[in-house]
Amino acid sequence: MASHFESPLREPLINGNKTYKDITRDIVAPTTGKIQPKWAFWTAISAAFAGLFVFCIVWEVIFGIGTWGANKTVGWAWDITNFVWWIGIGHAGTLISAILLLFRQKWRTGVNRAAEAMTIFAVVCAGQFPIFHMGRVWDAFFIFPYPNTRGPLWVNFTSPLLWDVFAISTYFTVSLLFxxxxxxxxxxxxxxxSKTPGRWKFYNFLSFGWIGTAKHWERWESLSLILAGLSTPLVLSVHTIVSFDFATSVVPGWHTTIMPPYFVAGAVFSGFAMVLTLMIVARHIMNLQDYITLAHIESMNKIMLLTGTIVGIAYLTELFVAWYSGSIYESYAFANRASGPYWWAYWSMMFCNLVSPQVFWFRKLRRNIAVTFFMSILINIGMWFERFVIIVISLHRDYLPSSWLYYSPTWVEIGIFVGTGGLFMTLFLMFCRFFPAIAIAEVKSILKVSGDQYRQKQLDEVSSMEVYKETTVTKGAWD
Amino acid sequence: MSDTKKYLVGIFDDDDVLLHAVKDIRKSGYEITDAYTPFPVHGLEHALGLEPTRIHAAGFIFGATGFTVALSMITFINLFNYPTDFGGKPYWGLLAYVPITFEHTVLFSAIGMTVSFYYLCKLWPGKTPKIIDERTTDHLFALTFELDSTKDANYVNTVSELLKKEGAIEVYQKEV
Structure with missing residues (x-):
């Protein structure tokens, strides 16, 4: 369906001369047939780690927050570091589906489904941290404004921590609906x-009895477009509000106006890194190389280069402002980051987030799967260190030198963090097995614009034109 | 099922052919009951003469409701129900209410619009659908013509001929 013209020189987004029928078969295939031993093995490992999460959480609830290394000086410690890390990862999915939909970026159709799933699972993991950081988790419902017998004493609507409650629950709900x-x-x-009645019933239940009439598709497209329009400011607002948790405080190193854009860019950066980590593995295991092509990987690497560099500029701006402000506390906070006891965390962050993404200036490296995979892991680590640097280094030497300390996590904190990784992977592997990992209908809708055989036909037409007689447009001009 | 209807079904295997066929058939004066496609075909709703959807209006109304609910709730709580002094700041500080009001607007709009969508399309978990041809969620496209008591054999023949002329790969009758 050539609804709009795209230059035939653009790289195709669907390879392998696919028809509509092939697209259905290829994407449904990984969800049918016998369960692969490889899938069962990794799911079991992930589920074991998810079990570790449950164990450590139960331990923490029974014996209290004292089982963590977090204390009065470093109150937020690993817990909030992990929260911000996960919520940042949960930004790529909605960015891909919402912002790229508004910008009419067709490459989003190959990766949006899995990225959105990843978003939802990451937000699920993120949500665990602030909830269990409350200590008395059985009172967690106090964060919601409801008429109560304590006055009624309401929540503080001017607190960024409450804004966070609203932002994250809204983000989760809207992402899930979308x-x-x-x-x-x-x-x-x-x-x-489906070939069995049980399977038919299962997917019919999930499909709400969809039959694809013209009117339904019209409403569906309108709904998707408006949800995208709503999600775009939403996705920007969520990490902005998370950054307000820091920016509205009076802690040196936190109290900066650069926080919102810097956090949003960092969230997109880490989110894309996680999408790449997962998709590079998933496309191999599920044989989806024709749908998640090098063109997709290159596009995501370009976004990582951009956002990584924005984050890097923010790091340098922070340093400059700390010096230029003339505030001794501010300057000390940054000197302490670079040369204090946690210097290794600061320089890991600098290397992983600012220096390493610069390899993506080179097209060869952007299109190299091994390099991309390695970089995506490195960026995930770097972005975790960024939150660690912001939280732990800023807090461990506060205004009162007598309470200075060197914070390290206990096994419970490590177990909870590693455990959320298991929870995340369990959910993602289940998704890959039971759900269509690529948006079937959306990929079909771009086939006639971005399929390789249609591109080639366009190229042939162009090269046979009289005006281009002198030029040679050869087969595979996009390689 | 008691309320089954009889349809004449034309199956197409290409969206561009389908779009062309819809335009020609409507020009010849025959009314198409519905079209079934595996993905959104752009321009099909115009070709079929469907009214533009007003689901975005629902989104606006729900969003405005969310905005009003959030701001009036916070105002009521902070000014009348339990005014609290937070470090000498004003009881009513609009700027600090922007985040929650915004989130509430988005939340109401998204939930309201999605619920409206499923309500209008009459879709719900566990619904038993009336499937015309199960290949229409895969790679084929269908046009249906309802055959009620006013439609005679002559009508069926002319429409079938027209469908075939327009590039339908199959034409058959089905009761669902």
């Missing part, structure tokens, strides 16, 4: 491909 509404037509496709 993701599920996109899934409904694809569940119908899976229903109609």
């Amino acid at each position: 993701w599920y509404t996109g899934l409904v037509p694809d569940f119908a496709t899976m229903r109609d491909q």
Whole structure:
């Protein structure tokens, strides 16, 4: 469906001369047939780590926050570091589906489904940290404004911590609605491909009885577009509000106006890194190389280069402002980051986030899968260190030198963090097995614009034109 | 099922052919009951003469509701129900209410619009759908013509001929 013209010189986004039928078969294939031993093995390992999460959480609830290394000086410690890290990872999915939808970036169709799933699972993991950081978790519902018998004593609507409650619960809900509404037509496709009545019932239940009439598609497209329009400011607001947790405080190193844009860029940066880590593995295991092509990987690497550099500029700006402000506390906070007891965390962050993404200036490296995979891991680590630097280094030497200390986590904190990784991977592996990992209908809708055979036909047409007689547009001009 | 209807179904295997066929068939004066496609075909709703959807209006109304609810709740709580002095700051500080009001606007709008969507499309978990042809969620496209008591054999023949002329790969009748 050539709804708009795109230069034939652009790289195709679907390779392998696919038809509509092939697209259905290829994407439904990984969800059918016998369970692969490889999948079962990794799911079991992930589930074991998810079990570790449950164990450590139960331990913490029974014996209290004292089982953590967090204390009065470093109150937020690993817990909030992990929270911000996970919530940052949960930004790529909605960015890909919402912002790239508004910008009409067709490459998003290959990766949006899995990225949105990843977003939702990352937000699930992120949510655990502030909830259990409360200590008396059975009172967690106190964070919601409801009429109560204590006055009624309401929550503080001017506190960024409460804004966070609203931002994250809204973000989770809207992402879930957006993701599920996109899934409904694809569940119908899976229903109609199913060979057993049990499977038919299962996918029909999930598809809400979708049949794909013209009116339904019209409403569906309108809904998707407006949800994208709503999600775009939403995704920017969520990490902005997370950054307010720091920026509105009076802690040196936190109290800076650069925080919101710097956090948002960092969130996109880490989110794309996680998408790449997962998709590079998933496309191999599920044989989806024709749909998640080098063009997709290159596009994501370009976004990582951009956002990584924005983050890097923010680091340098912070340093400059700390010096230029003339405030001794501010200057000390930054000198302490670079040369204090946690210098290794600061320089790991600088190397992973500012220096290493610069390799993506080179097209060869952007299109190299091994390099991209390695870089995505490095960036995930670097972005974790960024939050560690902001939280732990700023807090461990506060205004009162008698309470200075060197914070290290206990096994409970490490167990909870590693455990959320297990929880995340368990959910993602289940998603890959039971859900369509690529948006079937959306990929079909770009086939006639971005499929390789249609691109080639366009190229042939162009090269046979009289005006281009002198020029040679050869096969595979996009390589 | 008691309320089954009979349809004449034309199956197409290409969206561009389908779009062309819809335009020609409507020009010839025959009314198309519905079209079934595996993905959103742009321009099909115009070709079928469907009214533009007003679901975005629902989004605006729900969003405005969320905005009002959030701001009036906070105002009521902080000014009348339990005014609290937070470090000498004003009881009512609009700037500090921006984040929650914004989030609430988005939340109400998104939930309201999604619920409206499923309500209008009459879709719900566990619904038993009336499937015309199960290949229409895969790679084929269908046009249906309802055959009620006013439609005679002559109508069926002319429409079938027209569908075939327009590039339908199959034409058949089905009761669902």
